[in-house]
Amino acid sequence: MSAITVLIADDIAATREDIKRLLYFEEDITIIGEAGDGDEAVIMSDSLKPDVILMDVNMPRVDGIKASEMITVKNPESSIIIISIQGEQEYLRKAMAAGARDYLVKPFSSSELAETIRKVSDYSRKRRLRLVEGGGPTPAAPSREPGKIITLFSSKGGVGKTTTACNLAISIVQRARKKVALVDMDLQGGDVSVFLNISAKGGVSDVVQESDYSDPSLLETYLCPHMSGIRVLPAPGSPEQAELVAASHAEGILKALKDSYDYIIVDTAAAINEITLVCLEMSDQILVLLNQELPSLRHARVNMEILEKLGLTFKSRLILNRYRNDGLKLKDLEKNINSSINATLPDDGETVSMSINKGQPFVMTRPSAEITSQLGNLASSLTPEQTRAAKGPDGAEETPRKSLIGKIFSF
Numbered sequence: 001m002s003a004i005t006v007l008i009a010d011d012i013a014a015t016r017e018d019i020k021r022l023l024y025f026e027e028d029i030t031i032i033g034e035a036g037d038g039d040e041a042v043i044m045s046d047s048l049k050p051d052v053i054l055m056d057v058n059m060p061r062v063d064g065i066k067a068s069e070m071i072t073v074k075n076p077e078s079s080i081i082i083i084s085i086q087g088e089q090e091y092l093r094k095a096m097a098a099g100a101r102d103y104l105v106k107p108f109s110s111s112e113l114a115e116t117i118r119k120v121s122d123y124s125r126k127r128r129l130r131l132v133e134g135g136g137p138t139p140a141a142p143s144r145e146p147g148k149i150i151t152l153f154s155s156k157g158g159v160g161k162t163t164t165a166c167n168l169a170i171s172i173v174q175r176a177r178k179k180v181a182l183v184d185m186d187l188q189g190g191d192v193s194v195f196l197n198i199s200a201k202g203g204v205s206d207v208v209q210e211s212d213y214s215d216p217s218l219l220e221t222y223l224c225p226h227m228s229g230i231r232v233l234p235a236p237g238s239p240e241q242a243e244l245v246a247a248s249h250a251e252g253i254l255k256a257l258k259d260s261y262d263y264i265i266v267d268t269a270a271a272i273n274e275i276t277l278v279c280l281e282m283s284d285q286i287l288v289l290l291n292q293e294l295p296s297l298r299h300a301r302v303n304m305e306i307l308e309k310l311g312l313t314f315k316s317r318l319i320l321n322r323y324r325n326d327g328l329k330l331k332d333l334e335k336n337i338n339s340s341i342n343a344t345l346p347d348d349g350e351t352v353s354m355s356i357n358k359g360q361p362f363v364m365t366r367p368s369a370e371i372t373s374q375l376g377n378l379a380s381s382l383t384p385e386q387t388r389a390a391k392g393p394d395g396a397e398e399t400p401r402k403s404l405i406g407k408i409f410s411f
């Protein structure tokens, strides 16, 4: 196959040199031009027809977003990758809307850059092929192991699902340097974006309005980058928007994310509804959260019974959050709920509240806190590459979802 041709558009010559240096050893990628502003990028893309354009956001005369918009109309065969710096999240969304295919936040490694170039160019080749053949959407053909879905679950509110989901996702990135997506499937009341101080809202409900919503490349444009390195699909911005999301949408989104991410962490509502059930069914691991208070114990017992009826116990783990070693014996608690506790996270009101109020996850700001270390242990235990796929204990595929609600109520 011929080399992927690349045009670099950046007004700073030193940055262009850096990019050329990063790509120097990539034999399948050739730089065919350099533009010093958006205007030049538009003209050069027209004459050179590059496969990929690496586009800076802030440039004199015509900026990267306007240039992306013009190139997408004039020369849609060229795929644009936006190169931005931290804190330009607002621009990124605009750039994606303007037709950019992907983005990279500086600083990035040569392998990250090369992989992104290959990914977008591969997608655009497939898209062209699709157009030539007049076919429908290309089924995403993952070239690697499908990602693992880890869902936080409890029918009891306020037990720490969102706190754990956000910090766990980041802890996995910190440890494993894997691609991690965090999806807020608490459609009515999700607050992942508040916990992470992300201004964007509505990712889940916005993307399902696209007919092609389960196309991994399209879905990617709705994920918001977080400074930790994870990407986030936020919950709908209002209850009306939440209504637009069906269980089949949730299924399509998670399936698509498995093609492009190594780990997909899913936060859910404190409710056993169709959306939560889809998430549970599609998960490779289910983390059932509880704390030491009586109502939470009762919910945990019922939740484990439900998971058993659904045939999902084999991939479920109980996580005791807000654990205080104040005389309570774990054995007594386990007897009460009739299941074993797999991990504990300490009660640390000061660290957790401050992290939520500031929108700064404690695994980033409090590296030496006990809760950070326990979360790290949990992350490590969930991320060995041999994590079992979503199959039954005997290796059989799981039962179809349509009977899940029926199964719960058939005892």
Ligand SMILES: Nc1ncnc2c1ncn2[C@@H]1O[C@H](COP(=O)(O)OP(=O)(O)OP(=O)(O)O)[C@@H](O)[C@H]1O
Binding pocket: 156, 157, 158, 159, 160, 161, 162, 163, 164, 186, 269, 270, 321, 322, 323, 345, 346, 347, 348, 349, 350, 352, 353, 356, 371
């Ligand atoms: N380990 C912890 N130590 C102290 N406080 C905690 C801990 N984990 C969570 N909390 C507190 O519990 C409250 C609820 O946490 P969180 O929002 O994560 O729960 P949730 O299960 O997602 O709730 P909901 O079901 O309403 O979405 C938060 O205010 C947080 O400060």
Ligand SMILES: [Mg+2]
Binding pocket: 161, 162, 163, 186, 191, 267, 268
């Ligand atoms: Mg929550």
